[in-house]
Amino acid sequence: MAQPEDDLPDAVNGGNMDSNGADQRAAPRFMLLIRAAKLIVDERCEFLCVIRDASSTGLKIRLFNTLPSHRSLAVEMSNGDRYPVELVWHEGEFAGFRFGSEVDVQRLLDESHGPFPKRQVRLRINLDGILHSGGEALRVAFQDISQQGACIESDKWLLMNELVRIETDVMPPLYAKVRWRSHPRYGVLFEQTFKLDELARIAAPLQAGDHAHDALSHPERFRRI
Known part of the structure; x- marks a missing residue:
């Protein structure tokens, strides 16, 4: 399993500190306690995830299921804004992703705009x-x-x-x-809403093709936040 790369921003690799403890991140990090999103695999399968921190160059994401083999990945926010990403590392239920190009992180975090503002992830x-x-x-x-x-x-x-x-x-x-x-x-x-992890567990096998099988390969990954 690939480990974090040292030259990536904190949102992707956990950050670097010099001998004096000074923060040497390449891009400012924004800590997010929880920000629901979905990971789109090969433009046809969608899996719930949670963004835990972000910078203009990458994201750290908590996954609810095994990350399947793929050709392309994108993260879509609840408002419909979509960002192509590349997997950098994957360890347990967490993964680091690099954006295809630098993004406006303030826009990323502000979900009051976009095609579908102020709604939950679908x-x-x-x-x-x-x-x-x-x-x-x-x-x-x-x-x-x-x-x-x-x-x-x-x-x-x-x-x-x-x-x-x-x-x-x-x-x-x-x-x-x-x-x-x-x-x-x-x-x-x-009348009664779903918890995020409950919906992730239910929805993962309802995707099309081999990705649904991959999502069920490790049911122990479906944990509560």
Whole structure:
């Protein structure tokens, strides 16, 4: 397993100090207690992660699953801003990444702008379920999911603010209210939200292809923050 490189900024390698204890980081570091994001693998699989610190040249990220083999990687923030990255080191549940080019770290940390400001991280997933509405039970397809809600496709017209129950093979029954609709797509808000690690554990195997298998290879990695 590769170890941190000494000439990289603190966000990537943990930093360097001289003999007097002076900080010799190449770029200022911003400590983040928790900043949820998603790691996009080969433009088709999405895995929840947490950014722990960042600089203009790189990131240190906590992963919830084994990092799969890949050709390309990108980190996407909750507001939709996306940054191509390169893996520098990977040790346990943490990994260091280098940006493809220097970024504005203030913009990186400010998620009040962007294509989707002020929302939680959404993951695309491949999952079907049974929706119970008005005495009917019908099959629906999840398009994406977050800690608080999901986008589903339903052949039935649902009412705004309607309370529905959705059953799947991988989660307890979900009770949710319809918050927006653009038939056949509906946005639902869960009555009970997911913890970040719970959603990561559920969503990882619902990705397409071999990456989902890799994500399940080490279930001990799914830990609470």
